[in-house]
Amino acid sequence: MLSLIEILISIFVLLGSFLSLIGSLGIMRLPDIYSRMHAATKSATLGVVLLILGTFTYFLGEGIFSLQLLLTIAFVFLTAPVAAMIISRSAHRNGVELWGRTKHDELQESYPEHLEPERENEKVERP
Amino acid sequence: MFEAIMQVGLIIFSISLALCVWRALKGPTLWDRVVALDSFGLNLIGFIGIIMILQSTNAFAEVVLVLGILAFVSSVALAKFLERGVVIDRDSH
Amino acid sequence: MSFLHWAILIPFLFAIIVPMLYKYIRPVHTGWFILIVPSVLFVFFLPYINPVADGETFMETVPWVPSLGINFSAFIDGWSLLFALLITGIGALVVLYSIYYLDKKYEDLTNFYVHLLMFMGAMLGVVLSDNVIVLYVFWELTSISSTLLISYWYHRDASINGALKSLNITVLGGFAMLAGFALLYVMTGTFSIQEMIGQAGGVIDHPLFLPTIILILLGAFTKSAQFPFHIWLPDAMEAPTPVSAYLHSATMVKAGIYLVARFTPLFGGAPEWFWIIAGGGLLTLLWGSLSAIRQKDLKGLLAYSTVSQLGMVMCLLGLGSAALYFDDANELYTVAILAAVFHLFNHASFKGSLFMTAGIVDHETGTRDIRALGGLMLVMPATATISLIGAASMAGIPPLNGFLSKEHFFMAITDATEYGIFNMETAGMLFPVIGWLASVFTFVYCCIFFFKTFAGPFEPERFAKKVHEAPIGMLISPAVLGLVVVIVGIFPNLLSQSIIEPSMAAILQGLPTDAEAFTVDIEHWHGFDLELFMTIGVVGFGSLLYLAMGKWRKLSIYNKTTDPFSPVYDSGITGLLKGSRLITNVQMTGRLRDYLTFVSAFFLIITIWTMIRYDAFVIDTQNISEISTYEVVLVGLLVISMLALPFIQQRVAAIVVLGFVGFLIALFFVNFRAPDLALTQLLIETVLVILFMLAFYHLPEFRKEKMKASFKWSNALLSFGVGLMVTLIALSAFSYGQGHDFSPVSDYYIENSADLAGGYNMVNVVLVDFRALDTVLEVLVLGVAALAVVALIRLKMKEGDDI
């Protein structure tokens, strides 16, 4: 049978894997790059963080305090939003289309005239 | 039992990785591929985490951390490159 | 070092100081200094005549490369002495002649005399060397110096072509000859000719005998301008006339003759040897005499005449070699050798003088074209007289020396029908018939040479310059030779004992020298025999033919001066150039793709072949470790990512997928317990991805490759093959290794890393301690790469900035 700590680890691992899978499914299913970013940042991040927590717990059980793993968690939290922001911003500035059912695009308006990227689906509503 | 659970975790992560690869190959835009690469890196972290448990070694702790760092660095570099065609500005401000 | 060695080396040593002589002592014609060399050497060779005539031989050996069996052995017997005397004697005359022929004001005497001395030394080396390799060394030097002398006026295209032609053909022969010598070494274990002759019997019976003699004879035939290799000689007439007189009539072209005679004791008696030489010589004799008639250039005529005469001597040597078949010094056979030796000498004398007079004509009139010349007898009486003597001797008019040797020639070829060996009973009839015909032609071209030049009315306006007799200095040398022609003609037995007998003894070495046949007594009159009738016939028919020239001179065959074999050579050269260009361009396409296609194909062929030959494919399934499900998925992912790469159209996408591959490989490293590798792989992959982006920002997207489908498939097939072979060999090698229980080296590292190297990370310990050299070098590679990138990006030069 599983010991208590093993149960804890198993939960972390399964939950982490599951969330990561959700993240990847989101990346697969969601309609445009911007929505996919949501999946990538929220689910994948938490999934990985949970899993590493599981690993951390495992080694704690072995008597090893692995700072590297904790640092990894911090790192992921710190960097995921940055990556998300830079990727989505660069996509937007280069005219990557928003999904057809997107409602507003206030960012587009903030761009100077000559830099406005051309988008094919101009039907995006502008308030 | 415990090992079996870990194996299940690995398989879930494998599927997850496969989905990222799928997105990377499919695109359609470059940014999709970059996102795929980014979350691929994250998933790898999880994957290695499980392997560490399975192999019962903390030898890969550094690998995990480095992977976290590098997934970030490469995503940022790619995105920045895609945004402006340069990776390192000569004089941006 | 004996005198003989010095005799060979002195010309070379002198050649080194010539440039200084020329540079610092300008008032005196350099030729006067040069003249000392052959004269002194000639004088020094004279004392050898007596002992050699008494049957003595001299062998002096200086080790050169003894490890390879190459010794600088100088050997002198009757045959080499004859040549040594010719080389130095005629050499002296030629140098004297050249002093007047080449004006020190306009000509570059350095080149001329350096090369002439080189030639002289080399030629002495050829005839005095007993070691075939040393002989070969000098042999090639004669080719080279001859080439350089022919190209003396190197700004002329004709000179260049003539020089190259002679070089190509003679060196072709030389290389063949070298192979022949090597085969001889394989058979006999020595490079010494005299030692080889000691084992003559074994050589003839050896299976390699025929290839050996063919190779050696290729050398001799090319050098001695034997049919069909004679084509270089007429073109070599672009050389200054002293050169033609010296190299291309009196000495170098006779090196082939020398060689054949030298090897007669070794090979003589074999039917192959007999037929190749006698037949080749006969053919050359006929062809040369026929061609000579058609020449319009005085020197061209003489060149073909030389070809023909050399053919005659060659033919005689072939016939004479039969003596060794019978091991019998019967006069029936030895007369051929006698005739060969005698004619060789005579030819040197009359042809040398003829070349010199032809040179005088050229020098004084500015032309050598027979059609333009005529009537010079009145303005150049001395030249005409000397020419007449030479031409008459060549035509075989008594009492000149040419007559005597021609008589012996007839005697030898008529005797040949009586040999009773090698099918001579039937084929032997060819010899007297062809020999006689050729002699008729010889008579005709001698007439042409003399009468077209000197007879007839003199029309000074036909010449570009004012024609007068040559200066006395220029006439000395031909006159001396003419005198020799006359004296030897009248007193032939002056040479009998001193020169001819010892030479025959050398050529027919092994036969009893005290035999009757070796006693040479040359007589002008030996009754109304067949030879005399043949001579009379020659004169009669020859005169008729010459007088009828007006009739046949309109024939197209007469007017075509080029040798039919010259175009063969020319098209050979063009074919070579074209063919090599084709072959080269087929492979060196400049396409990386083609190169790699060839390379991969080669890899496949050679590995598959070896695999099959050694039945090397083994797979030991026991050792393939079990695989988990997730590993299958990972392998699948990696394979898919890799396979996708060729199909990706966007470059950034390719870079991203490359990143995937790198990350997955890192994952494999983790899976296979290699943390250091995983770390390195990740770091490097990241840096590479960034580098790719930096560098390829400017590049265009991939284009759709417009390849033919077959092309694409062949590429795919090749790639598949390479991948497959790498895998198959890997599986086999791994299974093979598992089948042998070698203790892996690694155990040592596991046991000793901590205790002896003080580290717990074995990989790192291996890197910084056990194999520290690898590590520092790998950083060196990286550092050089970095510096290289700096140089590559920042240093921008143009072609021609430096050399």
Place this chain on the structure above:
Amino acid sequence: MSIVVGVSFMVGTYLIMARSLLSVVIGLNMLAHGSHLLLLTMAGLKTGAPPLLDRPETAFSDPLPQALILTAIVISFGITAFTIAIAYRTYKVYQTDDLEQLRGSPDE
């Protein structure tokens, strides 16, 4: 594993026979991956723990091939970096990445 090695050699070989500079560079990279994995495979996979001695394990995987691969990785990194630079400069000078146009004349 051998399959992966085979595939990387296959893809690598295919790519270096392509027309574009970038393909060639990527192809070389694939070949490098293949050769490194091969070296790892040839040493026998999974024979023990990571080669770190201060852990409790007693059986270790073979450290020597790992060290060799590490060296090989670094070397191919240096070479690849340089290759990228050359490809980049070549493109800058010729304004094409098409190897077909970089053939040169047959007389050189």
Place this chain on the structure above:
Amino acid sequence: MAFQILLNIVIAIFWMALQGEYTSVNFVIGYVIGLGVVYFLRGSLNETFYMRRVWAIIKLIVIFIKELVVANLDMIRIVLSPKLNVTPGIIALRTDLKTDWEITILSMCITLTPGTMTMDYSQDGRTLYIHSIHMNSTQEVIDDVRNNFERAIQEVTK
């Protein structure tokens, strides 16, 4: 300045942790290394650091974790539902936060919480452009951000 000293100490501790031995020696070594690092990179620090409000931070963290969990549940719902039930859009949000650090933290929190993701700043850095996948009520999104995070951050940095 304070931030730099703090950073230095953090590095020293970090060092000890990496070594796995919390001895004074390791602290000193870590401090020296940290000194080098900070000196080495000092040019990138041109800000000063305010005293922490520990409590505020804890509060912020709690809110953050709660929102993160909600975000993931939201994500599960979206991804696993057979129909794509999203209405994305990009809105501009003017924030009251003053300093760069505050805005940095805000934008990170926005990204990791339900339905929203920071995409860009205006030039002055006071307007955030946010991509949301629940655009049915724009104002709701904005209010959510304002109430939850802006206030919590202001607590911390007040």
Place this chain on the structure above:
Amino acid sequence: MNNLIILPIVIPAIIGALLVFFAKSQKIQRFISVITMTAILFVSIWLSIDVYQNGIQVIALGDWPMPFGIPLVADMFATVMILLSSVVGIFCLFFAFRTIHPNRERFYFYPFYFFLIAGVNGTFLTGDLFNLFVFFEVTLIASYILIVHGSTAFQLRESFKYLAMNVFASMFFVVGVAYIYATTGTMNIAHIGLRVEELGQEGVLNVVAIVLLFVFAMKGALFPLYFWLPRSYTGPPAVVSALFVGLLTKIGIYAIIRVFTVIFNHEISFTHNIILILAGLTMLVGVLGAVAKYDFKSILAYHSVSQVGYMVMGLGIFTPLALAGAIYFMVHHSIVKAGLFLFSGVAEKITGTTDIKQMGGLLKTHPAFSWLFFVTAMSLAGIPPLAGFFGKFTLIVPGLSEGHYVVVAVSLIVGLLTLFSMMKIFSYSFWGRQKHSASQAKIKTRDLLVAISPFVVTTIAMGLAAEPIFSYFLDMAHELLDPSIYIESVLEE
């Protein structure tokens, strides 16, 4: 243990690194370079004498017992090659001083030069297969940059191909190393040799041998793997081409000879016959290229391919004399071809072109240059008594006595075509009407000729004084043909 062995590697490596600091000062760089090259030369001589007197010298780096550490092994063969590289290195250096553009000197020309020497010397000395790979890479990376140094259009275009093909080969080197490790479980060449002997070189070991042959043949530019060589050698400055031809292709040949004498010497009828076939084809195809071309440097480059054939021919024949001849040929070819490439530089300096059709009459305006070139060219063509003759001769004799008639015939025909193509250069460039201007005719070449003349003198001397060389080389060949000497010397260390 003999620490002397490391010096030919470590000195140039360290000095190369040091010179980076002085990249901006031409004078200091040159000064240090000369001193260093001289020092390396002396070390090489010293080492050669040491090896000659005391037998094979081995150093186990890091003091680890064999076969666990990396050994450096100096046997007669290795020391000859080291000496050769030092000689070529120092001769070329003086030419470099007179011709290399200051910009090149600023961008690490001399460091790269020394790194190349370090790599080459390491290749000759190492006794570890993987270390051999690493040294190959050191050499190659230095060669990559030297070939493209200056970044002219032509250089870029051809060096990319050079690079791609060599990297391709390097990858297969790693593959070969992997196979060797799988089958024998060791990396030490002597140890591999021992184990292959115990195994009897059966089955897959032969395939491994062929894979290694493939790799080295590619580096050594054997047909049909030579495509990288001809054009990449015509792009860089003459002195770089000279250095390459003197050293670079030799490392491939060296490796082939080393591996096929120490390790794979049990299936000669198969492996060495393949080598012979490749040798014949290489000679022929290479020389046809030379016949076809009209560019001074191209002709020389194609000859280099052709002559690689001769070098491996000796290995294929596999008798003492043939091996001695092969190595003699390597030495001769390095010297003579390096000299010829430098001559091509001189010709280019005078005429401003390397196209021989645009040259003419150099003999008239530059007689000393012309005759020095002529002598060197004749040596290349194998005209006696120059060095080239002995190289050829010592291959023909054993070739015939072992019954390899075809390859000997090919080698002779190739010799003839070599002469033909060298005379093509001579007749187009040196004979004929003068095509360069009067001012070009006045260009002084004395300094350059002084720098080249050591090559010319060496090739003459190697011919005239062939005896000491051959008695030494024959000893060396006997040593090579008895691999147990090598194996025992290394493993006892």
Place this chain on the structure above:
Amino acid sequence: MKWKTNNLLFIHVTRIVAFLILTFSIYLFFAGHDDPGGGFIGGLMTACSVLLLYLTFDKRKIDEMLPINYVYLIPAGLLIAFGTGFLGILFADPYLTQYFDYFTLPWIGEFELATAVLFDVGIYLGVAASALVIIVTIAGDE
């Protein structure tokens, strides 16, 4: 065409992260003898941290901040690594012989001194500098 970009988030995160990575890289370097890491990996990690700075800021600013010519670090690293090898010769051992010993000092405890670490410093410098030089040079080409 140039975007005026407000990189607020990026810059601020980098300020923290780059320091951590740099420290981590030094840790990796020292850990190498016993744990995964070493001069090579440490060097590359250092290069990555500096690279991150380059990514975040611009070349001019980083050059001002780190006024080091990386090019000279390459030969310096090589000289250290090759030079360490000579220690062996000093002790009449073969080239590249490494030495180590464990020392116990009061207050500090037992620690190890190894020449291999010095060797590794050379590796570290060489690698870090090479990686940076390669990237910065290519990035700096106009």
